[in-house]
Amino acid sequence: MNAHLKTRIWYSCGIVLLIAFGLLSRKISVIPPCVGDALWAMVMYCCWRILLIRKAAVLSAIIALTASFLIELSQLLRWQWLVDLRATTLGHLLLGQGFLWSDLLAYTVGIGILFLLTEGIGWLFKKRQKAVVTKK
Numbered sequence: 001m002n003a004h005l006k007t008r009i010w011y012s013c014g015i016v017l018l019i020a021f022g023l024l025s026r027k028i029s030v031i032p033p034c035v036g037d038a039l040w041a042m043v044m045y046c047c048w049r050i051l052l053i054r055k056a057a058v059l060s061a062i063i064a065l066t067a068s069f070l071i072e073l074s075q076l077l078r079w080q081w082l083v084d085l086r087a088t089t090l091g092h093l094l095l096g097q098g099f100l101w102s103d104l105l106a107y108t109v110g111i112g113i114l115f116l117l118t119e120g121i122g123w124l125f126k127k128r129q130k131a132v133v134t135k136k
Contacts, residue, residue: 038110068107
């Protein structure tokens with residue numbers, strides 16, 4: 001199997017888990033809302049990694065963070081069609097409701113954590129593969 005395809009599958013599985021955790025975080029009152037916001041941004045990062053798998057991961061992180069910030073800032077707009085879209089379940093989940101400065105921090109932390117985690121795992125796999133090749 002192609003390495004890029006494997007990576008896309010891993011990110012796709014990550015998206016499913018992150019969405020599940022994000023929805024669950026909204027049902028458990030002791031989990032702060034910022035956790036769900038961070039998980040939402042992590043999903044954005046995974047989506048961009050799937051699309052830009054051949055590019056540097058930092059590019060996906062920058063685009064995901066930019067998109068997250070723009071979506072948050074769009075919550076300041078009160079165009080009727082956008083308000084109507086946000087009134088739907090899917091629109092609310094994707095576009096949010098009500099601008100909060102703290103969400104920008106949650107997005108940054110979420111994407112930062114996932115970026116560092118995935119890059120660290122990638123580094124470990126490369127190091128392990130190099131060790132296996134050296135032994136042969």
